[in-house]
Amino acid sequence: MPNKDPTFLQMLYTVISENTTVGGAVMASIIATLRILYDDNKTRPMRIILEALTCGALSLCVTGIIELFHLPTSAAITIGGAIGFIGVTALRDFILKIITNRIDKK
Structure with missing residues (x-):
């Protein structure tokens, strides 16, 4: 029996x-x-693993925002791909820039 x-x-x-x-x-x-390997800049295995895991975790966190704005659940794949393409460092710099601009205005 199989x-x-x-x-x-x-x-x-x-x-x-x-x-x-x-x-x-x-x-x-x-x-x-793939972005890190293509970039060919600091392609240490630990950096590749940590960047990939961090991008994956960030995209899991974004699913709450998808539900908050009543977007279709299929948007999770698109947003996950965008987070992976942009990268953790660029995303962090962008968010920190927004936060500091708002703090400086107050």
């Missing part, structure tokens, strides 16, 4: 394909990894 139990890779594929939140995090991680 074994009908799904393998780990089959279960992983099912989770990624059916859950757009996880798909967005995976997309951010993949794009961040």
Whole structure:
């Protein structure tokens, strides 16, 4: 009798394909990894791993904003890809610039 139990890779594929939140995090991680490798600047393995994980975690955090603005859940993949493309450093600098401008105005 053949074994009908799904393998780990089959279960992983099912989770990624059916859950757009996880798909967005995976997309951010993949794009961040490819961006760092393409950039060919400081391509240490630890930097690649940390950048990919941080971009994935950021895109998971953004899913709350997607629900807040009543956007479709498929937007998680697009936003995750954008976060991976922009990168953690550029995103952090942009947010810090906005915060300091608001503090300086007060």
